[in-house]
Amino acid sequence: MEKVNVLIIGAGVIGLAIAAKISQLFDDVLLVDKNVSFGEETSSRNSEVIHAGIYYPKNSLKAKLCVRGKKMLYQYCHERHIPVNKIGKLLVAQGAEEEAFLKKIQISARSNGVDDLTWIDQETLKHLEPKLQATAALHSPSTGIIDSHAYMQSLLAQAEQDNAMFVAQTKMVNASPTKDGFKVILECQGELLTIKCKYLINCAGLHSESVAHTIEGLKKSYIPKLHWCRGHYFSYQGKSPFKQLIYPVPRDNGLGIHASLDMGGQLKFGPDTQYIEQLDYDFPEKLKEKFIKQVSEYFPTLTPDKLQPAYAGIRPKLQAADGPFKDFVIQTSEIHQLKGLINLFGIDSPGLTSSLAIAEYVAEKLKVD
Numbered sequence: 467m468e469k470v471n472v473l474i475i476g477a478g479v480i481g482l483a484i485a486a487k488i489s490q491l492f493d494d495v496l497l498v499d500k501n502v503s504f505g506e507e508t509s510s511r512n513s514e515v516i517h518a519g520i521y522y523p524k525n526s527l528k529a530k531l532c533v534r535g536k537k538m539l540y541q542y543c544h545e546r547h548i549p550v551n552k553i554g555k556l557l558v559a560q561g562a563e564e565e566a567f568l569k570k571i572q573i574s575a576r577s578n579g580v581d582d583l584t585w586i587d588q589e590t591l592k593h594l595e596p597k598l599q600a601t602a603a604l605h606s607p608s609t610g611i612i613d614s615h616a617y618m619q620s621l622l623a624q625a626e627q628d629n630a631m632f633v634a635q636t637k638m639v640n641a642s643p644t645k646d647g648f649k650v651i652l653e654c655q656g657e658l659l660t661i662k663c664k665y666l667i668n669c670a671g672l673h674s675e676s677v678a679h680t681i682e683g684l685k686k687s688y689i690p691k692l693h694w695c696r697g698h699y700f701s702y703q704g705k706s707p708f709k710q711l712i713y714p715v716p717r718d719n720g721l722g723i724h725a726s727l728d729m730g731g732q733l734k735f736g737p738d739t740q741y742i743e744q745l746d747y748d749f750p751e752k753l754k755e756k757f758i759k760q761v762s763e764y765f766p767t768l769t770p771d772k773l774q775p776a777y778a779g780i781r782p783k784l785q786a787a788d789g790p791f792k793d794f795v796i797q798t799s800e801i802h803q804l805k806g807l808i809n810l811f812g813i814d815s816p817g818l819t820s821s822l823a824i825a826e827y828v829a830e831k832l833k834v835d
């Protein structure tokens with residue numbers, strides 16, 4: 467039977483970042499993904515925004531890992547020439563009530579260590595972004611955009627350089643604890659293989675809950691319910707009317723339908739939030755009306771014909787549709803008592819931004835497990 471030290475389930479940005487980090491510390495790291503390549507699910511269906519860490523409650527993992535991850539990510543991209551742009555973001559208010567909300571956000575952001583937000587009044591906004599309609603805004607200079615595919619490619623190259631191995635089209639179907647780790651059954655192109663590992667890391671994104679249910683000995687009470695929440699994007703043809711990212715105040719369990727640019731300069735609007743029961747990337751026709759209505763609030767001269775359905779991504783949320791804020795859950799044996807197992811649940815936004823800090827956090831936990 468094959469034996470490895472660390473087996474990582476899921477080669478999204480989180481599994482790749484963990485593989486890149488862990489392979490510097492451990493020999494025999496194996497990363498598997500059920501798809502034909504890495505990063506084919508949530509990690510390639512997002513806004514590609516490097517978040518500042520503004521919204522999350524003080525001391526939450528999301529706040530801490532986002533702020534640390536942002537710093538690490540800019541440095542990583544800089545050192546490895548990965549396309550990135552600290553383009554900045556305007557968080558815009560429409561009226562006194564939303565302005566009061568932004569003031570509160572500015573204070574809570576400060577408690578997360580984000581102390582570079584500045585208040586922009588309506589007059590200044592008109593000069594900065596003439597096409598934008600808002601009564602005031604908060605400017606976040608440390609928000610940026612990244613080529614997430616180039617980033618993931620680089621993480622894989624780094625992991626492989628440190629002798630980690632990536633195997634695609636390989637799905638974990640079951641794991642059972644042994645006296646010094648786990649016996650794991652993998653399905654590789656129709657064939658079942660058994661492999662032993664000392665450490666098992668479940669970072670299977672949308673499937674992390676179902677993967678956890680296949681781990682024998684893991685009490686069901688430790689497996690949280692994931693809610694799938696789809697978000698759609700429309701691209702906007704032609705030259706972007708904005709120089710930076712434009713976000714309305716957060717709503718509907720998301721950050722609001724915002725305007726973001728990719729590294730090629732393409733403007734897109736999205737994502738909205740739609741909780742779903744089945745995993746599919748459908749793009750309902752009627753969505754355009756909703757987008758026109760919400761985007762027009764801050765971009766009144768929007769030309770509807772320039773909006774084209776682009777893509778959808780699905781968030782693995784622990785937060786239910788009408789539920790309170792839920793943090794990332796990174797579960798070790800301190801919690802579930804299964805030595806050598808780390809489960810990552812609910813790695814929705816800002817998972818991309820936090821990826822290097824999450825990997826660092828997981829590596830610290832592994833060292834003591």
Ligand SMILES: Cc1cc2nc3c(=O)[nH]c(=O)nc-3n(C[C@H](O)[C@H](O)[C@H](O)COP(=O)(O)OP(=O)(O)OC[C@H]3O[C@@H](n4cnc5c(N)ncnc54)[C@H](O)[C@@H]3O)c2cc1C
Nearest residue numbers: 476478479480500508509512513515638671816817818819
């Ligand atoms: C609409 C949207 C917008 C977002 N915008 C941003 C943003 O702007 N900035 C930001 O920081 N974050 C953003 N996020 C969050 C970010 O995209 C995620 O946090 C991140 O991509 C999660 O990565 P992951 O590796 O956990 O999951 P995934 O990328 O989904 O990877 C999990 C992998 O596990 C594999 N897998 C599943 N089951 C098995 C199995 N049994 N065996 C083997 N492999 C398996 C899957 O094939 C998949 O490749 C956004 C998310 C969405 C949906």
